[in-house]
Amino acid sequence: MRILLVEDEPAMASALRSALTRQDMIVDHLATRADAEAMLSESRGIYDAVLLDRQLPDGDGLDLVRRLRAKGDTVPVLMLTARGDLIDRVAGLDHGADDYLGKPFAFEELLARLRALLRRPPGMRSDTVRIGRLSFDFVHRETRVAGQMLAMPRRELLVLESLMRRMGRMVLRTFLMEAVFGLDDEIQSNALDTHVSRLRRKLAEADAGATIDGIRGVGYLIRETT
Structure with missing residues (x-):
């Protein structure tokens, strides 16, 4: 946010x-x-x-x-x-x-x-969205897998929030950078990719039934795993 x-x-x-x-x-x-x-x-x-x-x-x-x-x-x-x-x-x-x-x-x-x-993202019918076993509550900004809380650092939470708001669509790198980093942040070139990689690993370890796909240099999207 x-x-x-x-x-x-x-x-x-x-x-x-x-x-x-x-x-x-x-x-x-x-x-x-x-x-x-x-x-x-x-x-x-x-x-x-x-x-x-x-x-x-x-x-x-x-x-x-x-x-x-x-x-x-x-x-x-x-x-x-x-x-x-x-x-x-x-x-x-x-x-x-x-x-x-x-x-x-x-x-x-x-x-x-x-x-x-901010209770409900525009166009969404619920305060909570789900994909696989993963759910994100936009009101309390909480992430759960099969009902169990999944804790994560602030940057990873911001990445996930942005992806879940636009679930099923490619989210451009520029948009994610703007959503995750402030004007005064010192940003390394691979900072976003590092946060996405950690988040992807965390979802896999939690068996969330969701993963993050990316197109190099373009952006990322979250999808349900089969």
């Missing part, structure tokens, strides 16, 4: 980024509305959600939401704001924000609201 955090207060941004990273999320941080709009325009839909402060140095974050929705961008947006009045909350929701959280807030509440926004 990859999140774009748009927050100009350094302490708040650092705390949120650290807390979300501990929840196995990739977090990219920007401090202005203009930078966020440029990133969202260039990123080809890589973000699962945007955490957007309303009061930014170069204007109202709500203007960014309006512009995104006018362009047909449906990325979920959770507004973060010190403005707690009902009229401001209503304005945010009416102009395309998906949820609105006033500062100060408990991180547990933010996380719960974020989970609600």
Whole structure:
């Protein structure tokens, strides 16, 4: 899961980024509305959600939401704001924000609201998808084989999540790289292949009934084994 955090207060941004990273999320941080709009325009839909402060140095974050929705961008947006009045909350929701959280807030509440926004991947009829004996719960971000929890490191979890969201389709290397690594990560040329190899081995050892196939230089897909 990859999140774009748009927050100009350094302490708040650092705390949120650290807390979300501990929840196995990739977090990219920007401090202005203009930078966020440029990133969202260039990123080809890589973000699962945007955490957007309303009061930014170069204007109202709500203007960014309006512009995104006018362009047909449906990325979920959770507004973060010190403005707690009902009229401001209503304005945010009416102009395309998906949820609105006033500062100060408990991180547990933010996380719960974020989970609600991401509860179901677009086009899927269930919060959990299955292939072979493997299942992935998108709400709790848990992987199980025949009902038994399968623990894995954050990067492998992100690879699997991306593949399961697009089960049966080839997922391009560029998309996987963007889903697994943040803007500030130092990435070696074989980093993605290493994570996929470890994940493939882990699925085989767990007898998951699923494996990952790849086309060199193109991408990967997850399929059921026979």
